[in-house]
Amino acid sequence: MSEAGKTGAPDAADAGAADRVVLRARGLGKEYKLYDSPRQRLKGLLTGRATHRSHWALRDVSFELRRGQCIGVIGDNGAGKSTLLKLLAGTLQPNAGELERVGRVTAILELGAGFHPDFTGRDNLYFAGSMIGIDHEAMSRLEASIVEFAGLGQAMNRPVKTYSSGMVVRLAFALVTAVEPDLLIIDEALAVGDQHFQKKCIERISAFRENGCTILFCSHSPYHVRSLCDVTLWLQGGQVREFGPTEAVMGAYEKHSRLLGQAEAESEAGVRDGASGDEPAAPTPALPYERGPTSAMILSCEIANLVPGKPALLDSPDLVATITVRGKDGERPNIGFMIEQEKGVGITSLATHEEGAAPVSLGDNLWRSVLSFPQLPLHSGDYELSVFLFDESGLATDDLWFKYTVIRVVSPGLMPGLVRLPHHWS
Numbered sequence: 001m002s003e004a005g006k007t008g009a010p011d012a013a014d015a016g017a018a019d020r021v022v023l024r025a026r027g028l029g030k031e032y033k034l035y036d037s038p039r040q041r042l043k044g045l046l047t048g049r050a051t052h053r054s055h056w057a058l059r060d061v062s063f064e065l066r067r068g069q070c071i072g073v074i075g076d077n078g079a080g081k082s083t084l085l086k087l088l089a090g091t092l093q094p095n096a097g098e099l100e101r102v103g104r105v106t107a108i109l110e111l112g113a114g115f116h117p118d119f120t121g122r123d124n125l126y127f128a129g130s131m132i133g134i135d136h137e138a139m140s141r142l143e144a145s146i147v148e149f150a151g152l153g154q155a156m157n158r159p160v161k162t163y164s165s166g167m168v169v170r171l172a173f174a175l176v177t178a179v180e181p182d183l184l185i186i187d188e189a190l191a192v193g194d195q196h197f198q199k200k201c202i203e204r205i206s207a208f209r210e211n212g213c214t215i216l217f218c219s220h221s222p223y224h225v226r227s228l229c230d231v232t233l234w235l236q237g238g239q240v241r242e243f244g245p246t247e248a249v250m251g252a253y254e255k256h257s258r259l260l261g262q263a264e265a266e267s268e269a270g271v272r273d274g275a276s277g278d279e280p281a282a283p284t285p286a287l288p289y290e291r292g293p294t295s296a297m298i299l300s301c302e303i304a305n306l307v308p309g310k311p312a313l314l315d316s317p318d319l320v321a322t323i324t325v326r327g328k329d330g331e332r333p334n335i336g337f338m339i340e341q342e343k344g345v346g347i348t349s350l351a352t353h354e355e356g357a358a359p360v361s362l363g364d365n366l367w368r369s370v371l372s373f374p375q376l377p378l379h380s381g382d383y384e385l386s387v388f389l390f391d392e393s394g395l396a397t398d399d400l401w402f403k404y405t406v407i408r409v410v411s412p413g414l415m416p417g418l419v420r421l422p423h424h425w426s
């Protein structure tokens with residue numbers, strides 16, 4: 001593996017080189033050796049004979065990243081995402097292929113792994129900072145801003161072993177992003193922080209991006225991948241399945257996930273005793289978003305002209321949803337709405353920030369949007385509805401009612417299909 005010298009921030013002469021390649025992976029492969037028992041491993045070591053099975057977590061992965069690009073890495077569990085990130089960060093060595101990296105590389109992987117549990121948060125800034133190339137003098141200058149970003153207050157003077165996992169993430173993120181890198185590698189670690197902190201992290205990442213930092217972002221959140229990434233790499237079974245513009249790759253990946261989900265649901269239905277198969281899917285409980293008396297949250301989503309039933313029947317050619325939310329102090333929220341067919345076949349997703357259609361203020365941090373679909377062009381069937389509450393930037397999700405209800409639509413025609421697309425005959 002070759003690594004070009006650490007250059008720090010790109011200099012002015014270099015600033016025009018927006019298309020400079022900062023990361024190049026060629027034929028990258030990682031093999032794990034699997035032994036049936038520790039004895040087999042020892043036997044292998046002593047005799048020099050192969051007593052292992054080999055498992056290639058990554059094989060023949062090639063791609064290039066240019067300065068300022070943000071790349072998403074997606075894939076099913078076990079696809080090789082973490083292995084790839086560790087190779088790029090240099091915490092693992094490849095067994096095949098070549099890797100070239102230019103400039104200062106910062107990885108937000110296994111956040112907090114570099115902390116000493118008995119040292120205080122403050123002492124750990126100096127201790128862990130020295131391991132990522134921030135010397136004592138530089139840390140004295142950075143300390144105040146790191147402490148402020150982490151927002152841990154007096155806890156900075158307590159040993160890190162007394163911290164919750166969320167507190168460790170705060171300290172670690174604040175530390176590793178204190179100096180702007182040329183290449184930032186981020187994994188799902190961000191999902192550990194609370195909503196408010198996640199938002200601060202996303203803002204910092206977006207600011208790096210605007211300054212030309214290249215970002216590699218591994219996430220299970222399609223929303224964040226779409227919002228942040230220009231290109232996306234889809235790994236499957238350790239190999240590149242697709243690499244290209246985010247929307248094209250995400251579309252293909254979502255289709256793959258739907259088919260996978262459908263196959264699982266069908267096999268479950270096959271083994272479930274007495275399952276009728278034609279019952280609408282039960283709404284999935286909302287994710288654990290913060291729900292305090294003042295936290296930002298969805299308060300209601302009323303669908304006009306619904307006749308109660310299981311599921312409720314839409315007794316109108318129009319679908320009109322009135323969504324009321326509570327936003328955060330001094331911030332105009334954004335609202336999203338999604339319609340899916342059963343089994344998660346997405347039909348449409350809409351969001352106020354995408355369309356410049358800000359919610360209307362009702363005072364006291366309350367906001368409302370009315371979303372209308374005149375002459376709803378859906379064919380007869382059951383449809384699952386979800387509501388999203390986003391922050392002002394539209395990047396962080398503050399609340400989610402995921403598949404919170406199912407409605408039945410009965411349309412006059414009997415033709416098969418999902419939607420009546422606008423059309424004309426001639």
Ligand SMILES: Nc1ncnc2c1ncn2[C@@H]1O[C@H](COP(=O)(O)OP(=O)(O)OP(=O)(O)O)[C@@H](O)[C@H]1O
Nearest residue numbers: 032033055057075076077078079080081082083084
């Ligand atoms: N230390 C290890 N020893 C042996 N096999 C490993 C090791 N680490 C990972 N693997 C295997 O390598 C493959 C890729 O793992 P990896 O953790 O990179 O996947 P991933 O895409 O990050 O998965 P997830 O989304 O579940 O985190 C998996 O089959 C995994 O079981």
